[in-house]
Each structure stands twice: as structure tokens, then as C-alpha cells.
Amino acid sequence: MSTAPLWLVAVRNELRKAVHRRALRLTWAGFVLVCALVSIQILNAESNDGGPLAMADLWPSALGGLGGLAGIMAGVAFALLLGSEWDWRTGRQNVIDGLGRGEWFTGKLGLLVVIAGAFVTTHVLTTGIGVLVVGEPLDGGWIELWHVKWMLGLLAGLTCTLTIALVTGLGTSGAGAATALFLVWIAAEPLMSAGLREYDDWRGWIGEHLPAGTFARLQQRPTWDPVFAERAAADPELAARMVPASATMLEALVWVVILTSSAWLLYRRRDL
Amino acid sequence: MTAIATIGLRKWYRSGFSRTRAVDGITFRVERGQIFGFLGPNGSGKTTTIGLLLGILRPTAGEVELLGRSGRRGLLEARRRTGATLETPNFYPYLSGERNLRLVARVKGAPDADVDRALDLVGLSDRRTDRFAAYSLGMKQRLALAATVIGDPELIILDEPANGLDPEGMREIREIILRLADEGRTIFLSSHLLAEVEKTCTHVAIIKKGQLIRQGTVDEIVETGFVYALRADDPAALAEAARTFPGAREVWTERDADADVFVELAAREPAELNRFLSGRAVFVSRLVEHRRSLEDAFIEATGDAAGESGGESTGEGSTG
Ligand SMILES: Nc1ncnc2c1ncn2[C@@H]1O[C@H](COP(=O)(O)OP(=O)(O)OP(=O)(O)O)[C@@H](O)[C@H]1O
């Protein structure tokens, strides 16, 4: 007899299921491929003066090379995994078998964090190969502190992005609908944001702080590169447009709380 | 001890401006040790009722008690001592039957040996490593039954366990159910296979359009009063003579495999009837107490068993 708490059983079961899931394997394999392409680009990089390349200068290409692709691919994978529970009616069977709704939900949150971790690790390791092969530890540095912070930013941003898929997965009733809605959200939010930013009042403020945009900022260079912070300190106009890392983190946290609670409320009260 | 009790259980589905009264105030009790058949035509609310028992549907009104427990926490705890299927076998198609059962065993806190035993019970041991998606319908049904016995449950709830099975498969399922009941478990099963239910169940309830219309032991439901089936060389003379018997309430003829004439008496006195008939020079070659089949009782109770009866739908708009 196992004595593990049920929420932990739920998380473990989610991981056991996920590793066998072709939708996840395929998206992950596609992601490895994309990361490898970035890595190859780095391998082909040459310095302006033909001299050796500094590792510290290469990390930004590795970490920023994917744009928003990690969020889209991991999000699609997660939405598919979540949505299928409705298609196969396994989500209801899990509860029939004795998982509480809270424990089931916790299992999915565990899966969310692990998928985010796996994608970021894949990203850093695969693109990092290019950096390590081509780059030289000039000035004694393999890597700088802000690169590490950026990596954590990637992890935080991706985890946050997946909470959007959590909402679409638990708010709809199938893998197709969950995935489609997630993609629509990701595609439509920037348009909505641009529209809102036309206004100078509170609407403009909201336009700048929508969830996918906030989560994306966590994964982008300007948030973590000290050069940008320095420039902003000297240039009030730039400072007005730049959101400091700490503020972005706080914003993201607020959105995660809102999105996760919405997902829970959608799930908690629905007929399975 | 009560295994299942409901009080005024109700579930109305709303879609747009109409609502469906899928379950409309159902109260019943299943005592421990019973094999309880839950009967009803298509769309009468069987699956919805079970969904309410299992806590995956939110009731519009009413209460559920499972294994003596109620309330959110209590029902959750009781569900872990219950094995159940709902509507279709619900498993992960890309995992093997065995892996699917292991996931269930972990949730139930049951040892892995339970998985082997369950697979053995339903005869799926040699196909245990095949993906669920590759199973035939019968195998899927058997896997669902196997999942319900994991964790040594006190109560087993089955929604149409024999759905889509061939006669051989049905008999196997029936035998397994009887074996599980012999081990002291309470069984609650929904079905519209009346012959199966008659062979398996001790108690039945009949639901129609979301409401319970009959419940009792199988004997009570098929009980007809004192009806006897008779046969003689000259059926017309037999009927005529029987009509003059003082204790006869009703006499009718019917094409039946082993009777020409049916006689309903006011009391259990078939010997009197026989003596009376032979006094009138009518000699019966056969006289047996007539039992209806459960099917007859069901059709009589539900009226239109063959048609989709459907829940009551109204266009009144949402209720407050
Ligand atoms: N999710 C739903 N939304 C709306 N109406 C529903 C829903 N599920 C069931 N119903 C309706 O509720 C009624 C009862 O359905 P239910 O599935 O409980 O019947 P059943 O007795 O199990 O039928 P069957 O023998 O065909 O399995 C039907 O009229 C059905 O259309």
C-alpha cells in the first residue's frame, strides 16, 4: 500500500502518462529540431574581425534565438494533453476512481511545471552546444550572471504561458478546442494590445500588461540585459517604455494567480 | 447497512432556453449485499443518476449517501472504497491495459498484485501489454470491469456492463458479477438487458423519464398475483369451464408456447380449479403457476420500452 499523499500520486500519474504520449513526444522532438537550428546558426557565426568569439557574447543569440516559439510549442503540447482528458472521458474516470478534484487539478499543475522545465532545459542545452563549441571563455567568463537570470526568466515565462493553456484546456471540452483557443489567444492578444495602446488612459495601460505579453517579456533580453537598464537610466523616454524585471515578475505573478484560479473555478464547478 | 441512499436526487440539464429533466426527484436505497439492477429505457436517466452518485455531475437538488458517508469529504472517501464504470470504458488509448490499471491502482492505494488479479479475473492476462486502443469492444468492457475490482472495493457500480457483448461475453460478465457478489460486495448495475438482470439481480428499480416508477425485489416486480397457465385438448371448452369456476377472477386466451388459457384466481387454489374442471369433464394436460418475465413487467411499467423515452424537455427557460 502506498502512503504518498493523493496529490503527489496525481502528479506522478500525470508524468507517467505524459512520457508515453505521442503528442508530447512529437512537439518536443520538433522543439529539439528548432533549437538545433539555432545552435547551427551560432556555429556559423563569425566575429567581425575574424578573431575568436567570446562565449558571453554568444549566449544572447542562444537564449533569444527562439522568439516566442517555446511558448507556442509547449503550450500546444500542454493544451493537447489536457484537452484529451475530455475526449477520452478519462478526466471524469480519474475522479470516479477516487481522486478529488483538487488533487486532479494539482496533478495537472505538476505536469505544467515539469513540461515548462523540460522545454527550457532542452532549449538551454541544445543551443548551449553551439555556444560551447564556437565560443571561447574570453575575459575568463563562460557565462554572466544576467544570462543565468535570463534562463530563469525563460522558465518563469514559459510556466506562466502554460497557465493560459491551463485555462483553455479546462474551459473547453476537447483537445482540438483547447489547442485552437490557446493559439487564438496567443495570436490575438498582440493585436488587442496594439489596439488598446492607442489610448493614453487606463485602456492603454491594460494594453501593455496583458498576460501573454507580460509572460513574453519575462523571456526577452531587454528585461535581463543590464545594458538596457543602464540606457534607460540615462534616457527618461526609454525608461518610460521599459518595465523593470522586478515589476514584470510581479505582473506575471498576478496573472498566474488570476489564470490559475480561473482554471480552477471553471473546473471545480463543471460537470465532468 | 446501507450502501447507497439518495434523497430527492434531481438533475436538470440546461442548454440555451430549454432544460432537460434528466433525473427528477429520485429516492432509493441499496442495502449492503444486494445485487441491485437499475432499469430504464434509453434516455431515462440511468447514466445521469450514476454520475450524480459518483460526484462527477453536480445535482440540481437532493442528497447522496455512499457507504454511509455524505458530504464532500465523506463521499470522496467512500468513492475510494467503490469501483465504478460510467457509460463507456474510459481509459488512455495509448497505454496498455496493464498500465491503465496501474494508474488506477495508485489512485486507490492498492498493491500492484491487485492489477494482476483483476486482469486474471476478466481473462485479459495474455493481452495485458496491448494498447487499450487495440482492444475489441468486449475486451474494453472487461478491462473496465477489471478496473472496478482494484483496491478490494465494498461497492461496485456498473453502467451497462454487458453493453455490446456477445452472448458468451455476457455470460462471462454475469458470472464475474455473481462471483464478486459472493465475496460480499454490493453491486449496483444499470442495464436494459432484462433477461440478464433477471438472472443476476436480487433487487431492481425501474426509472422512466427521470422518475422511479417501481422498486422492489425481482420476485416482487415479476409477481403477478395468482395467475395460472393451462393447456387442454379443447382450449375453447377449457376456457368456458374455467369461467364458471367460482374462484376465477379473469380468464383469457393468449398464444403462448405452453399454455392455451390463463386464469387469474382470487386465491392460491390451483388444486380446487383442477378438481372443478375435471368435474366438468375438462382434463388439463398442464397447469402451472404463471410468472411474468422481468421484460413483461418492465414493458408494462414503462409503457414504451422500445422507443427513446428521453428526459422531459421544456422550453420554459432557465429556472431561478
Ligand atoms: N450532458 C448533457 N447535456 C444535456 N442533456 C443531457 C446530457 N446528458 C444526458 N442528457 C439528457 O438526459 C437524459 C437522460 O440521459 P441518460 O444518459 O442519463 O440516460 P440513460 O438512461 O443512461 O440512457 P441510455 O440507456 O441510452 O444509456 C436524456 O434525455 C439525455 O438527452
Ligand SMILES: [Mg+2]
Ligand atoms: Mg446510459
